[in-house]
Amino acid sequence: MLAKRLVVRREGGPWQSDENTCWKLCTQHDLRLVWAIVCGLGSLASSPAHAHRLKSQLQEQSRQVEETETEPAADSEQRSEGSARNPHGARPAGGGLPASRAGNVAPPPSVKRDAAPGPVPDGLPGGARTKTPVEQAQEVEAPRPTEEPTSLETVEILGRETDLLGVTGSASQGVVGQNQFKYRPLLRIGELVEVVPGMLATQHSGSGKANQYFLRGFNLDHGTDFATWVDGVPMNMPTNAHGQGYMDLNSIIPELIDRVEYGKGPYYAELGDFSAAGYSYMHTLHRLPEGFIKFTGGEFNFYRTVAANSTRIGPGDLLYGAAFNFYDGPWVQPMDMNQYNGLIRYTIDEKDWGMSLIGVAYNNNWTATNQIPEQLVKANLIDLYGTLNPTDGGNSNRYSLAANVWSSGDGYRNEANLYTVYYDLDLYSDFTFFLNYPVQGDQILQKEHRMIYGGNASQTWFNKLFGTDMDNTVGIQVRNDQIGGLGLANTQFRDVFSTTSNDNVNQISVGIYL
Template structure:
């Protein structure tokens, strides 16, 4: 959708509120004397992919995964929780303490730009971040304490706003534990991890304590020396019709990183496969949060409300291009401190208007980020020798949405939504005052889903809608490129819209099998993107993506489970010559397969395959990343009081790439290359980690 003014936004929000209020007034909820009570739409207790979502889900690409389905899944890193979303990939091109790099529906999401994640109602994506827009670091999540993961793909859901063009994921932690546990994992390359979970009845509620400690040197020639600490304290009162929770979380991590290196250096033997171009890369990060959630429900309505406050910081050192500057090298420092506060409120009424059953929802989301000392420095061995720019930023967003779900016929229902978002950016540049300034922006995003069925336990979906992502506040006010002092002809548009559509089918007709097929299309607007690694802006064109996804979850017996997901995507720039329109790092093919067996005698095993390929690295298609295949194996034995498991990661010791790029790089001591800056273009790669074994023992008490 086109940008709109602040006054237009206020008018639209007022109209939405007035329309909702007038409808409520015209069709009040029945009181006790009313003879005809409204019929509440069906609800479902969410457990996982086996849950019957027929008649519940609003798209074929929407779903839920529960703890029982990923408790046996070998996780080499917490970011792989995102991979429970069919077609999603989480890779890493740096150290374990840094956010993963994500891919979904033909998007190189970088560290989260078009995929939004929340944990217990707290948005995890960071706008105007030191390292990348929408920075999504999931290392503060303890997987063993995640109860379920809800997800949806495409811009069809009114309740999600910024960073949701490709999709969303909502993670929920447990309210309480059936059994307390202590867990210890040890593995090759000095991997040690311990997790403690304790749940205790306290007053009217349950008090849950969780902690995690993780040390890891890694496979790299430069020891990673990861030191990670996580803590969580949650108090929950959960009655039949109402409840609340109070949450406190803390996370701290330090690490040394091995970033991607030139393939030519590996092939020639100058650098080992697990070697590094700069042994001083790495970082330190912290995240501390408090939040509260409240919910209630009756036959007539339900309400959900949460507030949160958090502090986070990051000090990250990276060298992506080596020694284009042969004297100091090209290492940069990206750092920030951030205070984030916000809240979400949602009210839903279960109505019956003119004989039509419907839910009417009104939601409000408010967020403010105060970002201090947002800096990009040039460094050598972590010592600053030049400050490119430093800023303080205030960024506020307000989202208001209304959603109507109506059962028009026995076999036909609709979900219509309208969302209005308003943003205010305020940039105070400490290094170049001309780059300071303020910017307002707003956007309207309509949504519509039509659901037909069910027939033979099969639903048919038609979905369409608009979405968006915000851009870095620094790019919206920039006037002078801080790297070379050249005037910027254009600043970044504050909000970039997307629009998409989908046709899908979900069936549970065959006993034990849940299968979905989705054909989808998505277009993203032309935009200028702020490049945090360079401190300036870089234009990118209008783009189009389309594809097909087929997901399957099959449980033929209580002891055996299969899942198989296939995603094929075509992605291209629009308005450029054919053959020059490839979108770099857009993944065209993702296949995952898993099999899990649970013996009644206590034995269990799981085998998982992840494959992705068809990845162009440059616009003209001259360089492509080879396909990546990785197989993980897990075996174990469990009883009520204990569990022992052995996980083998990268079972066949593949040396495929975790991720690859194509750009100019100069090795230390290397003669100047053909590029103007002395670099040499080529594939820059970061391999997956070699085969490794980890053993875990869990005691329940």
């Protein structure tokens, strides 16, 4: 590696010139050699002063060279004089340097200098040095970009804007709007309740069966302890063929839900039955900013189409929509789900009063793959996604009409609604295979069909108590479930061969709260 050139002076000898002085340009490697000789002489000398004097002379000569580098004008004049004395650049007699380099000579000004990167021997300067050709080649200017700067799209982030401080009774209550779940990917409609913090919805026995729910880690079965209303119509079923409080949400079109109000805990008097763990109120949209149609396709023959629109009719808005969903699933026995949903709503919303008429239709039939013995899977006698009974599944229907009215004034608000619902369910399951009936098998049928009539009415007064806002509500709830053909039967390939029970139920529920 080339280093900064220094000058070493020697008296007499073969380098001597007319001025009895000769200069030799040395590299850093030469200086290291000189320094080693100096140290060796110092160790052999009778007194260390001799080595110290040699070291001082080298340092002084280095300082003089650095001073000459700061005087480029004088150096240039000296080079001109040297050229006049020896125009052909011949070396003078005695092997000395050209006359143009006699005296203190600085390197060409075009050579860049920087600090020496590595350590140097003690007493030698670590000043600027000449860069090697390799280092100079590395100092290639990076090519400038020829393309225009990339322009990023604007990202809009939406968050909750509703301030519920002082409005809700506890931190366990809240509201989730359409903007927060319209882009949420839903594997099943029942997952709408998962907008409630701590709520989970799972599925078994096919997509037409009500989900199984969990809240804060507690198993709510199919809705036994979690109450849900959609536009004032209760979704839970008392005295259901499959389970108490059976909550089938498959009649909902998620794209048409405006908001979900929720609460957790058993301390809401107006909620009544099935609300020991919590509740959710779902409200459909009054109108759409524009109509839409959406198609979704996926693996395992998944197809779903949703279309909806709204129009202004008289003083109100008419909203209508429909959805169709078909799905086979990953099962060996295809699920062959065929689901149809429809909704129509007419809404008048004035400043101090309003009303709505809502109609909902739902139909679903499917084939289910239920639980299978693990031993048969490990023995490769049945596929992991196989079934022992390819006729499990069922069909379900729900049709409802509802009317809601409300009014508000200075310090009060009144609400009332009436509803009627038709619902039926035929659910085929096989839990024990051939345990009870080795020939026909243990498939069972849980069935029912019912009519529901009911209504709610309430009045709320808004007052102040010692300067604190306070509201008092009094209300009444009435519901009548007329259930026919509520039964349990043993079947083979969905054909009944024996009946366990077949009942008719007329159930009336009345609740008053303050």
